[in-house]
Amino acid sequence: MAQSAITPHCSRPDGLFLLLFSLCVLCREESHAGRILVYPVDGSHWLNMNVLLVELHQRGHALTVIRSSTSWYIPEKAPHFTSVTVPLISASSLEDPEYMANFLQRNLDLRQGSVLSFIDLHREILSMIFQAHQSSAQMVRLILENSTLVEELKWTNFDLMLTDPGFAGGVVLGHYLRLPMVFNVRWITNADGHFAIAPSPLSYVPTMGSQVSDRMSFANKLKNLLHYGIGVYIDLVVTRPLYQGVCEEFLGPDTNVYKLIQGADLWLMRVDFVFEFPRPTMPNVVYVGGFQCRPAQPLPPELEEFVQSSGEHGVLLMSLGTLLGGLQPHISEVIASAFARLPQKVVWRHLGARPSTLGNNTLLLDWLPQNDLLGHPKTRAFVTHGGTNGLYEAIYHGVPVLGLPLIFDQMDNMVRMEARGAGIVLDVTTLDVDSLTQALQDVLDEQKPYKENMHRLSRLHHDRPLKPLDSAIFWMEFVMRHRGAAHLRTESYRMPWYAYHNLDVLALLLGSATAVLLLIGATCRCLFQRLCRKRKVKMQ
Ligand SMILES: *[C@@H]1O[C@H](CO)[C@@H](O)[C@H](O)[C@H]1NC(C)=O
Numbered sequence: 001m002a003q004s005a006i007t008p009h010c011s012r013p014d015g016l017f018l019l020l021f022s023l024c025v026l027c028r029e030e031s032h033a034g035r036i037l038v039y040p041v042d043g044s045h046w047l048n049m050n051v052l053l054v055e056l057h058q059r060g061h062a063l064t065v066i067r068s069s070t071s072w073y074i075p076e077k078a079p080h081f082t083s084v085t086v087p088l089i090s091a092s093s094l095e096d097p098e099y100m101a102n103f104l105q106r107n108l109d110l111r112q113g114s115v116l117s118f119i120d121l122h123r124e125i126l127s128m129i130f131q132a133h134q135s136s137a138q139m140v141r142l143i144l145e146n147s148t149l150v151e152e153l154k155w156t157n158f159d160l161m162l163t164d165p166g167f168a169g170g171v172v173l174g175h176y177l178r179l180p181m182v183f184n185v186r187w188i189t190n191a192d193g194h195f196a197i198a199p200s201p202l203s204y205v206p207t208m209g210s211q212v213s214d215r216m217s218f219a220n221k222l223k224n225l226l227h228y229g230i231g232v233y234i235d236l237v238v239t240r241p242l243y244q245g246v247c248e249e250f251l252g253p254d255t256n257v258y259k260l261i262q263g264a265d266l267w268l269m270r271v272d273f274v275f276e277f278p279r280p281t282m283p284n285v286v287y288v289g290g291f292q293c294r295p296a297q298p299l300p301p302e303l304e305e306f307v308q309s310s311g312e313h314g315v316l317l318m319s320l321g322t323l324l325g326g327l328q329p330h331i332s333e334v335i336a337s338a339f340a341r342l343p344q345k346v347v348w349r350h351l352g353a354r355p356s357t358l359g360n361n362t363l364l365l366d367w368l369p370q371n372d373l374l375g376h377p378k379t380r381a382f383v384t385h386g387g388t389n390g391l392y393e394a395i396y397h398g399v400p401v402l403g404l405p406l407i408f409d410q411m412d413n414m415v416r417m418e419a420r421g422a423g424i425v426l427d428v429t430t431l432d433v434d435s436l437t438q439a440l441q442d443v444l445d446e447q448k449p450y451k452e453n454m455h456r457l458s459r460l461h462h463d464r465p466l467k468p469l470d471s472a473i474f475w476m477e478f479v480m481r482h483r484g485a486a487h488l489r490t491e492s493y494r495m496p497w498y499a500y501h502n503l504d505v506l507a508l509l510l511g512s513a514t515a516v517l518l519l520i521g522a523t524c525r526c527l528f529q530r531l532c533r534k535r536k537v538k539m540q
């Protein structure tokens, strides 16, 4: 009976063919869609990670996001991903808005230039870095200690780990699950990501925090070296030890978090050389700076009306980013007074008390569609804290900037904008109404080079074969198709440091040369002494 039930199908080759064909089609469709495990960093880093996730979801990939229960920005539920929530007890300070506002306050107070305040400032920053990494290490430990969760993750058979190595929890988990790993990165645990894998001569490659450009005076080089030292210190004394416990317990004794970072398959670097200074790089680095930017959408009607009311003078936009709360009231007053003197209309993302000197040309909002405003034809200039997301949006839309950098990489970013002639930088702790007004007028002045320089950067940024977002997606799919990209990655990071710098070879050569010289010297002395003795004998 059973046989006769099967035979009709087998005897019809066209049916079988159809079945096989549709299976093949299914298989092929299947192989395009991957399962991606995402381990993001919270705060402004999440904003651009999410742009990648939305795009990956649209292209049919299934995403699982790992977040902590204290997460500030990363939602538990979203239409484009499922999430796993790890129950952290205390939030990392970076995920605590109140802490960040206080931190900024103390930071600005300490920025008065003496050596002692420099040390205090860095001690403060170090303690925050310490806390944040501690909580990242604690979170990945919670995951790895939960065998139910680990089994689930293993069983899902992910094709890729997408993570931001600013904090290394995702890197540890990715290696543990043996997944091909792609970074969405600019900073790693202690430095610019390039420093972990590419040669980085300190004579022309600025380090994080150094605030120098690629044209360094002797003093600048000293400063650059000092900040490189701080980075090494953070790696060796702060971050490596914090992750060492979990690395040794779950990955074996011969590894450390820095090596794990160096072992990633592909680096999607949030950098464009329109903005960053040229430097040596590696084959597994793909530059996707500005991938989060997109054309402007129409503004909400009331905002559009306000913007249109600016007439020929246009609009000035001000926003100091997502991570930090309001500025001190006296700084806000200075800024409000300077704005009131301008003929432009001003849209200001402002948190905190309303400044008393606010002009009637200024609109305060606690949130604003920054990208859409930057892309609006009436927008003339952008006052920013110098965060990377905002600066790339300004480059994308060709809007010159006035930077009021506060902390982190913001000063370094503004050094780059200033070096390109596309912006002016002011120190927020020494602002006064006159100099701020002057700087605003300069950035807005079409006779000055800022606008033209920014337009040039914008043209260069757009002139490329593949948009940064498409490039990012292509390379992630590439890594999934080939189960990694080890052929693009140099294994040099596994060498001991003396071998990396060829010191073993140099030592041998120097040693041999010295030995030969010593030998020659000794022979000469011997001959000379013998000669002297002979002569003495003759004289006698
Ligand atoms: C372990 O993970 C599972 C599955 O995600 C979760 O239901 C459970 O609450 C976790 N256990 C602990 C102790 O966190």
Ligand SMILES: *[C@@H]1O[C@H](CO)[C@@H](O)[C@H](O)[C@H]1NC(C)=O
Residues within 6 Å of the ligand: 360, 361
């Ligand atoms: C705004 O203020 C300026 C001077 O401060 C004044 O001349 C102007 O009439 C005011 N405009 C409106 C619409 O109130």
